[in-house]
Amino acid sequence: MSTAAGTAVDQLLTQLAEGRLRIVDLTTRLSADTPTLRLPEPYANLVDFSLEEVSAFDDAGPLWRHHNIHTGEHIGTHLDAPRHWISNRDGADTAAVPVARLIGPAHVLDVSARVTEDPDFLLQVEDIRAWEGEHGPLRPGGWLLVRSGWDRYGHDREAFLNTTDGVSHTPGISAEAARWLAEESPIAGYGVETVGIDAGNGFALDPPMPAHHHLLGADKYGVTSLQNLALLPPTGALVVVCPLPIVGGTGSPARVLAVVPSTVES
Template sequence: MSVLPGLASALANGSVQVVDLTNRLSADTPTLRLPEPFANLIDFSLEEVSAYNEPGPFWKHHNIHTGEHIGTHLDAPVHWISGKDGHDVSTIPPARLVGPAVVIDVCDQVAENPDFLLDVSHLEAWEDEHGTLPDNGWLLLRTGWDRFADDKEACLNVDETGSHTPGLTAEAAEWLATQRPISGVGVETVGIDAGRGAELDPPFAAHYHLLGNDKYGLTSLQNLALLPPTGAVIVVAPLPIVGGTGSPARVFALVEKS
């Protein structure tokens, strides 16, 4: 059997499952909050235009209002100064948005320290066990943070010293951006940098290194616990916004049923 009919058959008979990695998008979806004097995006909202009434007797429809980087979303290179001459959302090659997914599970470390940062040594240890990160692949960082998908305060975890959420060291971000042929990195938090990412060198190093090297970021992922460390395929579907620095995205994983 050729590849695509085989995949269609596997999807139909359930031997390949589709796992939704996307958080639901509403006014209550947790989003990044920058401190003053920086400006924030608007949260998602719906504006009713008609609802089976005089403005539209047979239909219901809305206008949507949202920032680009709200909910589960993709970061394009032009989002960051280091990638300002790179792809916007509409010009990212579609083949870069579909590829092998690998999952690194650091839930235990994050349970002990919400400021945990994944370092190069963790990545090398993972590769020693599972093999080199795949070409065109997506590294997904499982931290357990998806349990806060409906809780803005817990998701941001802010105290008087700032936000405390896990992420990557500057060295790990640079290593992934320059030493491995991946397409991107996905996280369960609201941004691809840790809550204290401004303290890194360079500040917000995940954004700086990844987007500056034509890698992409995914945030607010869900259900990574349902994926194996290797073997899944990810499908990332952002809106092709011309000039867009990012976009809310629907993200799926294809997983073989064991």
């Protein structure tokens, strides 16, 4: 390791130890009660998360406790890999996502006030451009994280999915904004507080589910069901997305962490 690189790592560790930097967990706790996507018939749904006890300090394991886990790939806070969507059906699986693209600067765009007024709110290109006008351009390899305030429903399945007459009313992104992020912005990924990277009624847009279509089609990534984006500044935070490297996987539950200056108000 070069002296400069070593010094940079030492500075990071020192600032964490001294409390000048702190780590914010952006992950929804994963359990059988975690709200998950529900597709209407005739589409098939993933299994919810569950634990199966194998041993618990008993004859099956006198000195240990352990479980099998049962879960779909796209459950709780999770990464969407490019091959998840038909627009990139032969794209990178979860194990092939370059780790360098799973860590980068966080750009936090707050639309929570507008979502309070309209749960079907769709992010537009002009919203992103306005954010850039105030905070500077989206940085290469960064993640655009949209704070909608929806994380407040993260432990209430009915409120989180907000379904009326078979239609889920949750915020998302317009088709044009999704295309712009995919084709014209330098970001590596896009993160949201809702159950998926598209609006609850995203199938009604053209193309259907445009965040999936455009971003995954362009070899960019999505991360969903984030918490605590309110604790991050618009710029100046570092985000780390840690999915399991599942060979052949289209996604994975992930731990998502942010490193922020301790001067940021919580």
